[in-house]
Amino acid sequence: MSRPKPPVKAYKDQDFLSSPDGRPIRILSEFFEPKARFEKNNILDTIVMFGSARFKSRKDALKDYNDIQKLDPKKVPNFAQKLRRAQTMVEMSKYYEDAVELSRMLTEWSLNLPTEKNRFIICSGGGPGIMEAANKGAKLAGGFSIGLNISIPFEQFVNKYVTPELRFEFHYFFMRKFWFVYLAKSLIVFPGGFGTMDEFMEVLTLLQTGKIKKQMKVIVYDEKYWKKVLNFDALIEYGTINPEDLDLMSFCNTPEEAFKEITQHFEKNYLNKPVNHKKSITL
Helix, strand or coil, X not given: XXXXXXXXXXXXXXXXXXXXXXXXXXXXXXXHHHHHHHHHCCECCEEEEECCCCCXXXXXXXXXXXXXXXXXXXXXXXXXXXXXXXXXXXXXHHHHHHHHHHHHHHHHHHHCCCCCCECCEEEECCCCCHHHHHHHXXXXXXXXXXXXXXXXXXXXXXXXCCCHHHEEEECCHHHHHHXXXXXXXXXXXXXXXXXXXXXXXHHHXXXXXXXXXXXXXXXXXXXXXXXXXXXXXXXXXXXCCCHHHHHHCEEECCHHHHHHHHHHHHHHHHHCCCCCCCCCCCC
16 A cells, blocks of 8 residues: 655745745745855955936937937827936936946956955846946946845846846845845945835934944935935924934045045945954844
């Protein structure tokens, strides 16, 4: 008489792992699996670059604009609106190109550091727009970069410039944010929308409340854009933040300016101090 088929082990039971009861295991997986890969690739710390997923390279933005110009306005609904948006995207492509250049400069700098660890690796959300630009700049410099992708219904896909072994796919936003912050020694916030502001404000809150204890340099890229979008002076005027809270960030307007701020910060706070190489992931 044949033996009955053994039951499926809990850690192989996909129905259980995908159930509400399996949620803690899924959350822990999004901590331990990236941790193992970062350690395997000898990554000590990162430079995180945030920004709009909607921006394109100047070449692609100009192509879209020219393609719309060729259309018959009488046959295209909302033609003027679409043309204006395409023109705006050409103007905003400046940030894509600046992100590529800044990432390239920082990666070239980090590749020349005398250390056995991989220091100050470019990390993005892994998707299009500014994220793509960040990973592209690192690749142009001959380095590798990280992409912390998130599964959402639109916009997000892993761009082709992310180093294959450092491509991550997250389900939980909070675990993705954890990995953004945990390894980061600097955050560069390019112009963006709700997602960018969400990540930007969370990091500022963690710094303001002392939950981030390490020396993290926050670069807010393009003072004109961000001071138009967010009225920091009004927050001070109404007493909702203190004037010194603005010291948590630095405004920069060119890749060269941001590069200087970041590298000087690293040289002062990290490169001239001993590092515990037994811990590749540190707070």
